[in-house]
Amino acid sequence: MGEELKVIVFKLGNEEYGIEVEKVQTIERMLPITRVPKTYTFVRGVINLRGVVIPVIDLRGRFNLPEGEYTDQTRIIIVAVNEMEVGFIVDSANDVIDLNTDRIESPPEVVGGIKAKYLDGVAKIGDDRLLIMLNLAEVLKKSEIIQLESIED
Amino acid sequence: MDMNQYLSMFIDESNDHLQSLNENMLLLESNPNDLSIVQIIFRSAHTLKGMAATMGYEDLASLTHQMENVLDLVRNEKLAMQDFIFDTLFKGLDILESMVEDITQGGEGKADVSGLVTQLQAIVRGEVVSTKNGGTVEQASIKNNVPAIKTSSAIQLDEFQYSVLDQSIAEGHRVLYLEVFIRENCQLKAVRAYMVFDALERSGEVIKSYPSVQDIEQEKFDHSFSLYYITQKDPAELEQLILNVSEVDRVELVELDHESLKQMGELATSTSEVAAASVQLELPPVDSEPSNKTVSETAAVNQSASKTAPKAVTSTPSRTIRVDIERLDVLMNLFSELLIDRVRLEQLASEAKDHALTETVEHMSRVSSDLQNIVLKLRMVPVDTVFNRFPRMVRDLAKSLDKKIDLVITGAETELDRTVIDEIGDPLVHLLRNAVDHGIEPVSDRLAAGKPEMGTVNLRAFHSGNHVFIEIEEDGRGIYRDNVLKSALKKGIVTQEQANAMSDEEVNQLLFAAGFSTAEKISDVSGRGVGLDVVKAKITALGGHVTIYSTPGKGTNFSVQLPLTLSIIAAMMVQMGSEKYAIPLSSIVETGIIKKEQIRSVHGNNMIEFRGSHIPLISLSGIFGIKDFNEASEDETEIVVIQKGDRMAALAIDEFIGQNEIVLKSLGKYLPQVKGISGATILGDGQVALILDPNVFIK
Numbered sequence: 037m038g039e040e041l042k043v044i045v046f047k048l049g050n051e052e053y054g055i056e057v058e059k060v061q062t063i064e065r066m067l068p069i070t071r072v073p074k075t076y077t078f079v080r081g082v083i084n085l086r087g088v089v090i091p092v093i094d095l096r097g098r099f100n101l102p103e104g105e106y107t108d109q110t111r112i113i114i115v116a117v118n119e120m121e122v123g124f125i126v127d128s129a130n131d132v133i134d135l136n137t138d139r140i141e142s143p144p145e146v147v148g149g150i151k152a153k154y155l156d157g158v159a160k161i162g163d164d165r166l167l168i169m170l171n172l173a174e175v176l177k178k179s180e181i182i183q184l185e186s187i188e189d
Numbered sequence: 190m191d192m193n194q195y196l197s198m199f200i201d202e203s204n205d206h207l208q209s210l211n212e213n214m215l216l217l218e219s220n221p222n223d224l225s226i227v228q229i230i231f232r233s234a235h236t237l238k239g240m241a242a243t244m245g246y247e248d249l250a251s252l253t254h255q256m257e258n259v260l261d262l263v264r265n266e267k268l269a270m271q272d273f274i275f276d277t278l279f280k281g282l283d284i285l286e287s288m289v290e291d292i293t294q295g296g297e298g299k300a301d302v303s304g305l306v307t308q309l310q311a312i313v314r315g316e317v318v319s320t321k322n323g324g325t326v327e328q329a330s331i332k333n334n335v336p337a338i339k340t341s342s343a344i345q346l347d348e349f350q351y352s353v354l355d356q357s358i359a360e361g362h363r364v365l366y367l368e369v370f371i372r373e374n375c376q377l378k379a380v381r382a383y384m385v386f387d388a389l390e391r392s393g394e395v396i397k398s399y400p401s402v403q404d405i406e407q408e409k410f411d412h413s414f415s416l417y418y419i420t421q422k423d424p425a426e427l428e429q430l431i432l433n434v435s436e437v438d439r440v441e442l443v444e445l446d447h448e449s450l451k452q453m454g455e456l457a458t459s460t461s462e463v464a465a466a467s468v469q470l471e472l473p474p475v476d477s478e479p480s481n482k483t484v485s486e487t488a489a490v491n492q493s494a495s496k497t498a499p500k501a502v503t504s505t506p507s508r509t510i511r512v513d514i515e516r517l518d519v520l521m522n523l524f525s526e527l528l529i530d531r532v533r534l535e536q537l538a539s540e541a542k543d544h545a546l547t548e549t550v551e552h553m554s555r556v557s558s559d560l561q562n563i564v565l566k567l568r569m570v571p572v573d574t575v576f577n578r579f580p581r582m583v584r585d586l587a588k589s590l591d592k593k594i595d596l597v598i599t600g601a602e603t604e605l606d607r608t609v610i611d612e613i614g615d616p617l618v619h620l621l622r623n624a625v626d627h628g629i630e631p632v633s634d635r636l637a638a639g640k641p642e643m644g645t646v647n648l649r650a651f652h653s654g655n656h657v658f659i660e661i662e663e664d665g666r667g668i669y670r671d672n673v674l675k676s677a678l679k680k681g682i683v684t685q686e687q688a689n690a691m692s693d694e695e696v697n698q699l700l701f702a703a704g705f706s707t708a709e710k711i712s713d714v715s716g717r718g719v720g721l722d723v724v725k726a727k728i729t730a731l732g733g734h735v736t737i738y739s740t741p742g743k744g745t746n747f748s749v750q751l752p753l754t755l756s757i758i759a760a761m762m763v764q765m766g767s768e769k770y771a772i773p774l775s776s777i778v779e780t781g782i783i784k785k786e787q788i789r790s791v792h793g794n795n796m797i798e799f800r801g802s803h804i805p806l807i808s809l810s811g812i813f814g815i816k817d818f819n820e821a822s823e824d825e826t827e828i829v830v831i832q833k834g835d836r837m838a839a840l841a842i843d844e845f846i847g848q849n850e851i852v853l854k855s856l857g858k859y860l861p862q863v864k865g866i867s868g869a870t871i872l873g874d875g876q877v878a879l880i881l882d883p884n885v886f887i888k
Contacts, residue, residue: 073863087526165718
């Protein structure tokens with residue numbers, strides 16, 4: 037028997053992704069972003085979240101997906117992992133679901149263009165919905181970023 | 190019982206006591222005959238022992254206990270303080286400190302104290318006490334026995350037991366104090382102990398033992414136990430009897446008479462005496478200093494004058510409370526949010542042009558700036574919290590280098606923001622070590638140069654404007670330009686041409702270059718070529734800088750300039766296209782406008798003439814990749830002239846917004862350090878603006 041998880045569901049393009057609810061602090065509408073020069077390309081800048089300065093990254097950019105326009109649906113999900121607070125810009129976020137860990141299967145090599153190591157697994161929900169569970173620690177890992185940067189150079 | 194809630198109190202108080210121990214030991218070292226200081230030390234040690242034992246830190250308690258034993262002898266004039274005793278006690282303090290540190294880090298506070306305990310016990314037994322000090326010799330005859338007993342002053346006789354022993358002596362019985370040592374490899378300690386007791390009880394009576402009989406039966410003792418024993422037998426015979434029990438290593442016997450028993454009794458009641466003594470002791474330390482004529486001008490004394498007074502005050506009900514640092518940080522954060530709203534309100538009020546509103550907002554502004562002062566003051570800590578460990582450090586250093594050094598501390602009450610205090614300790618340690626090791630010459634050199642044998646290191650802290658200065662000045666050999674240049678040339682830090690053109694100040698700054706060290710030989714203390722560059726980096730990171738003033742042959746002064754606070758600064762807000770940046774006022778020399786034709790190109794770098802010299806014009810928009818502004822397309826450009834040391838540069842700006850008090854915020858842990866950006870702040874409209882670090886632009 038697996039555990040019941042509460043998962044925040046958000047969208048990037050047509051895919052649906054999930055983050056455990058405990059790791060999410062808040063979900064915000066788009067806020068004015070101040071650009072930070074000379075940093076990773078996918079870092080959009082910093083925002084003021086009730087007096088705290090938080091960096092925001094474009095999750096599409098992080099996964100090398102084609103960038104999209106920001107719309108009314110665009111949201112910033114503020115997550116806290118390893119004492120780091122970071123905002124993710126996503127296309128939309130409008131669902132919280134219960135998920136049994138038993139239903140999460142290990143991911144195939146590449147899902148929607150994202151490497152498997154950034155994923156915790158893939159869960160089938162409903163008849164034809166697939167939920168991709170993100171591995172936040174891996175997504176925010178700095179050594180990972182440095183490698184990525186050096187490839188870009 | 191859950192001890193966690195007391196833990197932070199324990200740590201705080203232990204640190205206070207350790208600090209007081211350190212200070213008073215130093216004081217005592219310069220006034221070895223002042224018993225009132227010993228009393229203070231003894232009380233601190235005693236309290237520390239009590240607290241450690243209550244919290245269950247056995248090692249801590251047992252080491253303190255042994256130190257207390259030594260101090261007790263000194264206190265009762267049975268032992269004169271000598272160098273090796275000081276050294277041992279200081280070593281003890283070091284270990285105690287590391288244990289408390291370990292506890293602070295969440296450890297068990299365990300450490301191997303056995304070596305030191307043995308040494309302390311040896312001192313108590315009077316073993317290493319050489320006879321060079323006349324004071325001890327005269328008392329040696331009786332006292333030789335007594336100290337041995339003191340080893341286990343934990344054997345405390347109650348009144349009843351004392352009178353039993355006393356009467357037994359009066360009736361002609363022998364009263365013996367025995368300490369039985371069982372071999373370390375013994376498997377059945379309790380059994381052997383039982384056999385000893387059995388043998389003893391056949392020919393006399395055991396009055397009291399330590400540990401208690403019960404504990405001994407349960408093997409709750411190390412390898413020795415001690416007891417009081419009444420018998421008729423001859424001590425030598427008794428010794429043989431005990432040694433007959435197998436696996437007994439050795440026995441120490443002391444026969445007690447009325448006199449020595451009385452001392453034992455005194456010892457037992459000493460704890461209560463301490464309490465009584467504390468009342469009379471409030472004054473003596475201050476009194477006795479001027480009266481002591483010997484070495485009164487040493488560092489310890491200088492420091493103590495300010496030290497002893499506050500210590501005495503702490504015994505009266507304190508008017509201060511301890512507040513968790515985190516709460517202060519929260520207060521600071523909340524306040525900065527208020528500050529941002531204030532700016533916004535002021536903006537709105539000026540737009541609304543409503544008289545009543547404007548008045549209210551103005552009043553609120555005044556109140557909030559008062560509040561700002563108080564909140565900032567709350568975070569201020571006297572530099573003494575960093576300075577207080579230095580007398581001890583300098584003492585040890587001087588000793589290990591065989592130099593005589595007097596550390597004079599002034600302005601220890603000067604206050605600095607806690608964040609600065611937390612960071613400034615290490616750089617200062619480095620500078621002090623440097624002063625003691627490289628600055629002050631060996632005694633022989635000093636005498637040859639016609640200087641007093643004792644070198645002086647002045648550690649000064651004082652306010653000046655919006656800065657705090659900390660100076661470390663010694664009267665040592667000073668910096669010789671040629672030596673520095675030779676060394677720098679050899680290490681390839683400068684070229685010959687550069688060297689010739691350098692001013693004395695620039696040469697001095699070479700000391701801070703990475704990989705530079707003038708010391709010919711590498712010593713234990715410093716001279717590995719790392720250090721001063723790290724010091725400089727750290728101080729620069731704190732927004733301060735270091736200047737060196739030196740007169741060859743006379744001495745050197747390292748002057749560290751630090752900002753008063755790191756959390757709220759005055760800044761110039763500037764517009765760069767659609768982006769806003771803040772430049773700290775402290776690094777701005779002036780602002781101005783230049784015409785395009787005033788910009789000259791030298792080797793591809795843009796330079797402008799400024800007050801008779803040429804300074805580089807730096808394109809911020811180029812460095813930061815700002816898309817909607819480029820000064821090259823303008824006929825007139827606003828500039829901000831910034832300064833770092835005596836070098837200057839001009840930054841090309843789109844537009845000035847104005848001067849503002851801004852609250853420093855970090856960019857969060859996720860982003861890597863961005864060159865040229867030191868942090869962020871939140872503007873009145875809720876947007877984030879980045880704070881420039883102008884130092885980076887000047888190379």
